[in-house]
Amino acid sequence: MVTLEDIALKAGVSHSTVSRALADSPLVNPSTKERIKNLAREAGYQVNQVARNLKTRSTKTIGLVVPEISNPFYPELIQRVADHAKLAGYSLQLHLSAADQESESDCIASLSANRADGVLLVTGERGLVARSQVNALAASGTPVVIMGWVEDSDHLDLVAGDDSAGGRELAKHLADLGHTRIAVLGKAPHRGAFDRLVGFGDVLRERGIPLLPEMSIEVKNEEDVRLGVTRLVALPDPPTAIFAYQDSLAAVVYRQLEEAGVSIPNEMTVVGFDDLDLATYLSPRLTTVGAHISPLASAFVSLLVSRIQGTHPEPAPQSIIVTPKLIVRASSAPPRSRGVAFGGLS
Amino acid sequence: MVTLEDIALKAGVSHSTVSRALADSPLVNPSTKERIKNLAREAGYQVNQVARNLKTRSTKTIGLVVPEISNPFYPELIQRVADHAKLAGYSLQLHLSAADQESESDCIASLSANRADGVLLVTGERGLVARSQVNALAASGTPVVIMGWVEDSDHLDLVAGDDSAGGRELAKHLADLGHTRIAVLGKAPHRGAFDRLVGFGDVLRERGIPLLPEMSIEVKNEEDVRLGVTRLVALPDPPTAIFAYQDSLAAVVYRQLEEAGVSIPNEMTVVGFDDLDLATYLSPRLTTVGAHISPLASAFVSLLVSRIQGTHPEPAPQSIIVTPKLIVRASSAPPRSRGVAFGGLS
DNA sequence: AGTATCTCTGCAATCGTGTGCAAAGCAGAT
DNA sequence: ATCTGCTTTGCACACGATTGCAGAGATACT
Numbered sequence: 001m002v003t004l005e006d007i008a009l010k011a012g013v014s015h016s017t018v019s020r021a022l023a024d025s026p027l028v029n030p031s032t033k034e035r036i037k038n039l040a041r042e043a044g045y046q047v048n049q050v051a052r053n054l055k056t057r058s059t060k061t062i063g064l065v066v067p068e069i070s071n072p073f074y075p076e077l078i079q080r081v082a083d084h085a086k087l088a089g090y091s092l093q094l095h096l097s098a099a100d101q102e103s104e105s106d107c108i109a110s111l112s113a114n115r116a117d118g119v120l121l122v123t124g125e126r127g128l129v130a131r132s133q134v135n136a137l138a139a140s141g142t143p144v145v146i147m148g149w150v151e152d153s154d155h156l157d158l159v160a161g162d163d164s165a166g167g168r169e170l171a172k173h174l175a176d177l178g179h180t181r182i183a184v185l186g187k188a189p190h191r192g193a194f195d196r197l198v199g200f201g202d203v204l205r206e207r208g209i210p211l212l213p214e215m216s217i218e219v220k221n222e223e224d225v226r227l228g229v230t231r232l233v234a235l236p237d238p239p240t241a242i243f244a245y246q247d248s249l250a251a252v253v254y255r256q257l258e259e260a261g262v263s264i265p266n267e268m269t270v271v272g273f274d275d276l277d278l279a280t281y282l283s284p285r286l287t288t289v290g291a292h293i294s295p296l297a298s299a300f301v302s303l304l305v306s307r308i309q310g311t312h313p314e315p316a317p318q319s320i321i322v323t324p325k326l327i328v329r330a331s332s333a334p335p336r337s338r339g340v341a342f343g344g345l346s
Numbered sequence: 347m348v349t350l351e352d353i354a355l356k357a358g359v360s361h362s363t364v365s366r367a368l369a370d371s372p373l374v375n376p377s378t379k380e381r382i383k384n385l386a387r388e389a390g391y392q393v394n395q396v397a398r399n400l401k402t403r404s405t406k407t408i409g410l411v412v413p414e415i416s417n418p419f420y421p422e423l424i425q426r427v428a429d430h431a432k433l434a435g436y437s438l439q440l441h442l443s444a445a446d447q448e449s450e451s452d453c454i455a456s457l458s459a460n461r462a463d464g465v466l467l468v469t470g471e472r473g474l475v476a477r478s479q480v481n482a483l484a485a486s487g488t489p490v491v492i493m494g495w496v497e498d499s500d501h502l503d504l505v506a507g508d509d510s511a512g513g514r515e516l517a518k519h520l521a522d523l524g525h526t527r528i529a530v531l532g533k534a535p536h537r538g539a540f541d542r543l544v545g546f547g548d549v550l551r552e553r554g555i556p557l558l559p560e561m562s563i564e565v566k567n568e569e570d571v572r573l574g575v576t577r578l579v580a581l582p583d584p585p586t587a588i589f590a591y592q593d594s595l596a597a598v599v600y601r602q603l604e605e606a607g608v609s610i611p612n613e614m615t616v617v618g619f620d621d622l623d624l625a626t627y628l629s630p631r632l633t634t635v636g637a638h639i640s641p642l643a644s645a646f647v648s649l650l651v652s653r654i655q656g657t658h659p660e661p662a663p664q665s666i667i668v669t670p671k672l673i674v675r676a677s678s679a680p681p682r683s684r685g686v687a688f689g690g691l692s
Numbered sequence: 693a694g695t696a697t698c699t700c701t702g703c704a705a706t707c708g709t710g711t712g713c714a715a716a717g718c719a720g721a722t
Numbered sequence: 723a724t725c726t727g728c729t730t731t732g733c734a735c736a737c738g739a740t741t742g743c744a745g746a747g748a749t750a751c752t
Contacts, residue, residue, distance in 0.1 A: 001486060003738060014702045019740060029700060044482065049459040050399045051738035054707050059396065068425070070623065075421040079414070082442050091456055094440040096428050110437055113395045136390065140347060251627045258629050277416065281597045281624065283604050349708060360732050365710060375730060397708035400737050 002043050010043070011036050022047070053115065061091045062304060063111035067099035067124030071248055072276045073293075074122070080297030081120065088305045090117070099124030108133040116142065118304045123148035125187060143307035147300055149195070157307065158319045159300045163273075166289040167199030169326040170243060170271050173287070175207045177334045179241040179269060183215040183232050185225065185253065186245030196245055196273055215239055222252050229256040233268075240335035241269035247276045250286055250331075265333035275327055284330035292324040348389050356389070357382050368393070399461065407437045408650060409457035413445035413470030417594055418622045419639075420468070426643030427466065434651045436463070445470030454479040462488065464650045469494035471533060489653035493646055495541070503653065504665045505646045509619075512635040513545030515672040516589060516617050519633070521553045523680045525587040525615060529561040529578050531571065531599065532591030539591045542619055546589060561585055568598050575602040579614075586681035587615035593622045596632055596677075611679035621673055630676035638670040 004015040004022075011018065013032065020028045021036040022045075028036075053059045062085055066074050082092050093116060095107035108130055111119055119137065121128070121144060128134065128150040138144045138156075145157045174182055182204065184197060204211055214235065217228035232239055244250035250272035254264065262268050264284055272279060275290025299320045306312035350368075354361040359378065367374045367382040368391075374382075399405045408431055412420050428438050439462060441453035454476055457465055465483065467474070467490060474480060474496040484490045484502075491503045520528055530546065532539045550557055560581065563574035578585055590596035596618035600610065608614050610630055618625060621636025645666045652658035 001738095005738080015739080016703080016741080017701060019738095020701090023740085027700070032700085044486075046455070046458050046486075048400075048461060048738055050396060050405065050461050051707090052740075053396045054394075054400050054709095055738080055740050057707070069421045069428075070425060072418060072421070075415045075418070078440075079416060079442065082415075082440070091460070092440055094424075094428070094438055096425065109392070112392050114437070115394060115396050140390075140392075255627070255629050278624075278627070281601070281627070283601050347708095351708080361709080362711080362733080363731060365708095366731095369710085373730070378730085394708055397737090398710075400707090400739090401709045401711090403737070 001048070002045050003048070004045075007036065007039050007043055007045055010039050057115075059115050059117055060089060061093055061114070061116050062301075062308075063093045063095060063107070063114075063116040063119040065095045065097050065104065065107045065111070065119065065121045067097050067122060069096060071246075072278050073246075073248075073274050076276065076293050077122070077297055080294050081301060084298055084301035088301060090305070097124070097130075099126055099129070101129045104130040105133045108137055112137050112140070112142065118143040118145070118308045120144075120300055120304055121146050123150055127151055143304055145300060145304045145307070147296065153317075153319065155317050157303055157317050159296060159303060160319070160321055161292050161296060162321045162323045163195035164199035164202075166273060166324040166326075167196040167201075168203050169289055169324070170273070171200045171203035171207075173326055173328065173332065174241050174243070174269065174271065175203065175209060177241075177269065177332060179335050180209050181215070181237065181239045181335075182209065182211065182241045182243065183217065183239035184211070184243045184245070185217040185219060185228055185232075186249060188218055188220065200243060219249070225249060225252040226256045229253055230260065233257070233260050233262055239268070241271070241332070244270065244272050247272035247274045247279045247286060247288055247290075250288070251278060251282060254282055265331050266336060269332040269335070271332055275324075279327075279329070282331070287327065287329045287332040289324045289326050292322045295322045347394070348391050349394070350391075353382065353385050353389055353391055356385050403461075405461050405463055406435060407439055407460070407462050408647075408654075409439045409441060409453070409460075409462040409465040411441045411443050411450065411453045411457070411465065411467045413443050413468060415442060417592075418624050419592075419594070419620050422622065422639050423468070423643060426640050427647060430644055430647035434647060436651070443470070443476075445472055445475070447475045450476040451479045454483055458483050458486070458488065464489040464491070464654045466490075466646055466650055467492050469496055471539075473497055489650055491646060491650045491653070493642065499663075499665065501663050503649055503663050505642060505649060506665070506667055507638050507642060508667045508669045509539075509541035510545035510548075512619060512670040512672075513542040513547075514549045515635055515670070516619070517546045517549035517553075519672055519674065519678065520587050520589070520615065520617065521549065521555060523587075523615065523678060525681050526555050527561070527583065527585045527587075527681075528555065528557065529563065529585035529588045530557065530591070531563040531565060531574055531578075531588055532595060534564055534566065542591055565595070571595060571598040572602045575599055576606065579603070579606050579608055585614070587617070587678070590616065590618050593618040593620045593625045593632060593634055593636075596634070597624060597628055600628055611677050612682060615678040615681070617678055621670075625673075625675070628677070633673065633675045633678040635670045635672050638668045641668045 004018045008015040008018045017028055018036055021033045022040060064081055069075060085092050093111065097104040097107050119142060123146060128146060134144055145159060147159045149160060201211055219225050219228055242253055244253050250270055253270055257264060257268055264270050272286050272288040275288045279286040279288050299322060303318060303320060350361040350364045354364045363374055364382055367379045368386060410427055412424065415421060431438050439457060443450040443453050465488060469492060474492060480490055491505060493505045495506060530543060547557055565571050565574055588599055590599050596616055599616055603610060603614055610616055618632050618634040621634045625632040625634050645668060649664060649666060
């Protein structure tokens with residue numbers, strides 16, 4: 001690898017001058033500057049960032065810690081974050097935490113050892129598991145921004161979607177359509193899902209719509225979803241709508257409803273949460289709440305960058321909440337008026 | 347940030363001794379070693395990788411360049427690569443090339459400047475666009491392994507799926523089911539898709555099944571897929587099966603067939619390529635060829651690592667070809683015997 | 693001509709680690 | 723008491739860049 005010294009020799013100057021020339025410093029004579037730049041180009045000089053990082057005490061790198069990547073929510077997020085980071089002049093160091101204590105700690109440790117300028121940490125279902133490591137990192141002066149829910153977030157910079165508002169929107173939508181027997185289905189109550197449900201439940205209560213225990217399904221895996229859906233459709237008085245906390249679960253609900261011979265949205269309305277690309281692949285296309293990934297990523301990166309550069313006006317920890325939008329597609333419709341109840345035709 | 351020197355002072359030794367102690371060198375007295383380690387732990391010492399990298403001329407980092415991340419094939423690949431890399435003790439530096447000349451060059455330049463120990467480069471539809479940069483990087487001593495198709499791959503380490511074999515498998519499957527009017531649909535002929543088609547076509551030819559021009563649809567985007575499918579089903583003698591080069595395209599085909607009121611697999615068999623998770627979300631579940639992402643990733647990383655460590659037995663460029671498997675699901679069935687043609691009932 | 697000013701360049705230190713080499717300390721043997 | 727050999731430690735340099743400071747030349751001004 002060719003170094004500053006190498007071109008310094010060729011140019012007959014010292015490596016300091018070469019360094020300044022390549023940095024376009026006004027301190028070096030324009031003609032020598034030009035000569036040096038040409039020599040550097042010819043020699044294929046490529047700055048050694050490792051050395052530069054050591055000297056400048058900055059790496060122009062931000063760490064991105066994500067629980068997993070198989071849930072399509074995360075790739076979309078990563079893409080946006082990468083775009084914004086690149087725009088701001090930062091590289092990404094990606095780590096997959098598997099939403100696991102030890103693994104998440106490892107990620108933080110690695111980023112800390114590599115002196116990332118800042119860290120974006122996306123929490124998984126279990127929230128912020130490596131709490132103490134994050135605190136230590138932040139205490140040592142590396143800005144950290146969390147995305148997603150985390151217990152006791154007072155002294156952390158945080159970016160999150162307003163899950164509760166999203167839940168409210170969906171509930172209003174279903175209520176407006178005339179649904180009164182509504183089932184909810186999702187993973188165990190990690191906080192994000194919990195908020196979605198809270199907002200959802202609040203609106204139902206306002207409208208006087210009950211949320212029956214047998215209509216509330218908690219799932220751990222795909223198999224649970226299948227069982228849950230089967231149980232729902234077999235009820236004597238089955239629901240006319242199902243709210244799945246996540247689009248990816250809604251996809252499984254679709255599959256199972258089809259096997260049960262229940263058509264969407266005629267016999268059953270299904271709504272999801274997140275607005276993944278997946279939502280438009282499904283048929284019928286899924287009504288959901290979302291389209292906030294891009295603003296989330298943007299807020300995420302710009303908050304971190306302003307912390308890194310010390311340009312954020314507000315020194316106190318910030319909580320940025322992005323409000324998602326209701327996106328009505330083809331999977332929601334008014335409930336079929338069972339037996340044309342009012343007309344008494346049944 | 348606490349440095350070696352800091353704990354050296356606390357321990358009353360020189361930083362060299364601390365360095366050796368933490369590296370478990372046998373050169374340092376066991377008791378002092380223990381003492382130093384404790385002090386380091388208490389002080390929360392965290393090695394500065396940047397400095398270490400500079401000194402050791404190695405970063406324990408591999409660069410992963412991927413065209414995009416919205417196509418679900420890539421996240422699955424990234425996940426596997428990350429797992430294998432971690433196992434081998436390497437961090438990942440992710441770059442998204444957008445399958446674009448300038449951007450891909452930028453990625454390579456950044457990885458080169460950051461002195462990644464090696465680079466894994468996944469080519470997109472256009473093949474290896476930053477050819478010269480890759481050559482320069484390789485010439486400077488950084489191992490590079492390419493995944494996917496690339497023109498004139500003789501002097502490059504390469505890992506790829508056997509697209510041709512996959513195409514053959516699918517063709518055999520369709521032929522065995524009794525299909526004789528088969529349409530193919532995919533993106534413009536980048537080489538990967540091309541090989542899939544070649545293998546597919548070879549088998550059809552062997553079996554005496556024609557591949558009609560009007561049954562060969564080239565698409566650029568989703569809209570093209572919709573138009574193509576519409577045209578296919580409107581043919582006087584429409585196909586009984588459609589082969590989409592990629593699962594993600596098959597998903598769009600599904601959508602359009604449904605709108606056209608054509609049921610899968612009764613009226614139309616659809617098969618894809620890649621075996622993404624998506625394939626099982628679709629209904630009916632998609633018959634496809636794949637399940638080779640994990641072996642691909644494994645081969646990918648272990649080849650690169652052996653190059654980095656100089657332990658690969660064979661100095662000459664290697665081409666590792668992974669054979670995909672046919673995965674039969676519910677989207678393929680024998681063609682409906684139109685009007686029970688033989689019986690003359692029509 | 694002498695001096696002040698300005699422009700440009702080089703010297704040398706620094707970032708935090710790793711490591712070859714020398715040397716100090718110590719024990720045992722003669 | 724001296725020598726040998728072994729263990730343990732420190733000195734000092736290197737990795738490749740950035741940058742404050744001093745000084746060399748050139749120019750202008752008195």
